[in-house]
Amino acid sequence: MSSIQILVTILVIALTTLLTRALPFLFFPEGKKTPEFVTYLGGVLPFAAIAMLVVYCFKSVSLSDGSHGIPEFLAAAFVLGIHKWKHNMLFSIGGGTVLYMFLVQMVFK
Numbered sequence: 001m002s003s004i005q006i007l008v009t010i011l012v013i014a015l016t017t018l019l020t021r022a023l024p025f026l027f028f029p030e031g032k033k034t035p036e037f038v039t040y041l042g043g044v045l046p047f048a049a050i051a052m053l054v055v056y057c058f059k060s061v062s063l064s065d066g067s068h069g070i071p072e073f074l075a076a077a078f079v080l081g082i083h084k085w086k087h088n089m090l091f092s093i094g095g096g097t098v099l100y101m102f103l104v105q106m107v108f109k
Helices: 003-027 036-058 070-086 089-107
Strands: none
Touching: 036 070, 070 089
8 A cells, every 4th residue: 555545544544433433422412312212222232242243253163073163162151151250341251262262272273
């Protein structure tokens, strides 16, 4: 990429980020009631996003080939267990990622 293309890319990313941060304040000013649909989406979308990530993580796991999905399921069980115990999403997801990477690189080569 040329310097101009890099500059334009950075400006587009910065403008897009600014718009995504500013538009909610423009559409839903302080003192005005938030529409019920937006409140509903705020309650269900985080769970939907996590569900999509889980489906994405397990979509290519083959129970009949290679490690038979053992590293993936062990890491998922670790994430669930640690999250149930500590209620810390960063610790549970980070720990699960570290465990998964250790399993696939050291144990299930």
